[in-house]
Amino acid sequence: MAPNLQESFWKRNGLGEEYRDVCLGAIGEVYPECRVQELEEQGYCSFTVQVSNSTRTLIEDNAPAEDYTISASQESLIVQVRPQAHTLDLEIGTAATKIYGSYAPKLRNLECKLPPQLRAVEMNRLHGVPLSRCNIQKFALDGESWDKHVTMIQSFASFIALSWSSSSSSPLVLRKIRADSPLDPDPTPTSHSISLTYCTGTVGVRIVPKLQKLAEMLPDTALRQRATDILLRIQKLDDIPVVLNHGDLIPSNILVDPHTWRITGVVDWAEAEWLPFGTCLYGLELLLGYMDMDTSSPSLPIFRYYDDAPRLRELFWERLGKERPEVRERMKQVRLARDIGVLLWYGFAWDEGRIDRVVNEKDDKVEVECLRKFLEVDTDPLSAV
Structure with a gap:
C-alpha cells in the first residue's frame, strides 16, 4: 500500500499544523539573513525546506558542532526535518559521499529549537x-x-x-x-x-x-x-x-x-x-x-x-x-x-x-x-x- 500523503507530515507525527511555523522559525534563527522556503514536493518521512542565499558553509567533517564558518557566497542549502524513527544516519551519509561522490549530498546535523521528537539535517542542494x-x-x-x-x-x-x-x-x-x-x-x-x-x-x-x-x-x-x-x-x-x-x-x-x-x-x-x-x-x-x-x-x-x-x-x-x-x-x-x-x-x-x-x-x-x-x-x- 502506498504511503498516505493526504495527511500532513505534522499530523502523521502527532503534531499540530502550527508546528510547521515553529520549525520554519527555528531554522530561520540559524540562518538569520537567508530566505527559508518550504519545497513544493515533500517526502513521506520528512519536511524539507530550501535556505537561499546562505552565507554559511557546510562544516568540515572534523569541525566541532558549534563552529560556524562564514563564506561570502554559498549555494542554497537544503534542511530536512525528520522524526527520530526516520532520521538520517550521518555515517551512512559520509559513506555515500565517499563512494558516490557528487551524486550524494553532504550531510551534517543542524542544532535548532525543534520539538523533541524531531531532528534537522543540513545538506548541500544537488542540481537537477x-x-x-x-x-x-x-x-x-x-x-x-x-x-x-x-x-x-x-x-x-x-x-x-x-x-x-x-x-x-x-x-x-x-x-x-x-x-x-x-x-x-x-x-x-x-x-x-x-x-x-x-x-x-x-x-x-x-x-x-x-x-x-x-x-x-x-x-x-x-x-x-x-x-x-x-x-x-x-x-x-x-x-x-x-x-x-x-x-x-x-x-x-x-x-x-x-x-x-x-x-x-x-x-x-x-x-x-x-x-x-x-x-x-x-x-x-x-x-x-x-x-x-x-x-x-x-x-x-x-x-x-x-x-x-x-x-x-x-x-x-x-x-x-x-x-x-x-x-x-x-x-x-x-x-x-x-x-x-x-x-x-x-x-x-x-x-x-x-x-x-x-x-x-x-x-x-x-x-x-x-x-x-x-x-x-x-x-x-x-x-x-
Missing part, C-alpha cells in the same frame, strides 16, 4: 530535477525521448558501478558485524567470500526471515514458489561484494538534467544499507516503463514496459559491464541479488513505515503487479556483450 517530473508515459519512445532515455539509463549504470569498488571491508561495516551470525560460522572476511554476515542494517539483518515470510504468505502460488527458490539459493550471494545500496531508488529520488536526462544526483539516503551488490536494481525496472491503468478494468493497475525496454536494458548492462568488468563474471549472483531486492521492496506493504505486512491482492494492487512484472523479466544481459 526529479525524474518523476520528466517521465514519459507512452509505449513508443520517439527520437528525442529515446535519446534522453539512453542517456538516463547509461548514467544510471555509471552510478550503480561506483558501488562495486566499495566493499564490506569498510570500517563502518566491520565495526557492526555480528560475530554470532548463523549465516557464516567463520565471520573472518576474505577477498573471495562475502556473506550476509556483512549486511547489518534494518533490512540486511532480516533478509532470510523476510524471504521465509514471503515464501509462506505471498498472494499466489507462483510468487510463493519464486520466493522459496530464491531462499534456497541465497548462499550463492557469497560471491559478490556487499556494498552501500540506496534504499529507495525511485524516480522521485533520482535527479536529472532536464534537457538531457543525465542523472545528476540521488537524494533521500535514509534507507541506505550495506547489502549485496544489485539489491537496489529494482530501480532499473522503474526506468524502463510506467504504471498505467488496465483499459479493460479501470481499477486494476498495470505496469507497461516501453516497446524498446529490452534494448534499454541491454544498454544498462553493457555500460555496467564496461565500467565494472567483474560484474560479467558474477551475473547469476547479481541477478539473484536483484530478485531479492524486488521481493523485499514490493513484497511488504508500507503501512505508515512499519513495512512488515506481506502484500495482498485487495489492498496492494500496485505492489503485486510490480512483483509479477519485475520477477518475470527473463534476461541474460551480458551474453551478447
Whole structure:
C-alpha cells in the first residue's frame, strides 16, 4: 500500500499544523539573513525546506558542532526535518559521499529549537530535477525521448558501478558485524567470500526471515514458489561484494538534467544499507516503463514496459559491464541479488513505515503487479556483450 500523503507530515507525527511555523522559525534563527522556503514536493518521512542565499558553509567533517564558518557566497542549502524513527544516519551519509561522490549530498546535523521528537539535517542542494517530473508515459519512445532515455539509463549504470569498488571491508561495516551470525560460522572476511554476515542494517539483518515470510504468505502460488527458490539459493550471494545500496531508488529520488536526462544526483539516503551488490536494481525496472491503468478494468493497475525496454536494458548492462568488468563474471549472483531486492521492496506493504505486512491482492494492487512484472523479466544481459 502506498504511503498516505493526504495527511500532513505534522499530523502523521502527532503534531499540530502550527508546528510547521515553529520549525520554519527555528531554522530561520540559524540562518538569520537567508530566505527559508518550504519545497513544493515533500517526502513521506520528512519536511524539507530550501535556505537561499546562505552565507554559511557546510562544516568540515572534523569541525566541532558549534563552529560556524562564514563564506561570502554559498549555494542554497537544503534542511530536512525528520522524526527520530526516520532520521538520517550521518555515517551512512559520509559513506555515500565517499563512494558516490557528487551524486550524494553532504550531510551534517543542524542544532535548532525543534520539538523533541524531531531532528534537522543540513545538506548541500544537488542540481537537477526529479525524474518523476520528466517521465514519459507512452509505449513508443520517439527520437528525442529515446535519446534522453539512453542517456538516463547509461548514467544510471555509471552510478550503480561506483558501488562495486566499495566493499564490506569498510570500517563502518566491520565495526557492526555480528560475530554470532548463523549465516557464516567463520565471520573472518576474505577477498573471495562475502556473506550476509556483512549486511547489518534494518533490512540486511532480516533478509532470510523476510524471504521465509514471503515464501509462506505471498498472494499466489507462483510468487510463493519464486520466493522459496530464491531462499534456497541465497548462499550463492557469497560471491559478490556487499556494498552501500540506496534504499529507495525511485524516480522521485533520482535527479536529472532536464534537457538531457543525465542523472545528476540521488537524494533521500535514509534507507541506505550495506547489502549485496544489485539489491537496489529494482530501480532499473522503474526506468524502463510506467504504471498505467488496465483499459479493460479501470481499477486494476498495470505496469507497461516501453516497446524498446529490452534494448534499454541491454544498454544498462553493457555500460555496467564496461565500467565494472567483474560484474560479467558474477551475473547469476547479481541477478539473484536483484530478485531479492524486488521481493523485499514490493513484497511488504508500507503501512505508515512499519513495512512488515506481506502484500495482498485487495489492498496492494500496485505492489503485486510490480512483483509479477519485475520477477518475470527473463534476461541474460551480458551474453551478447
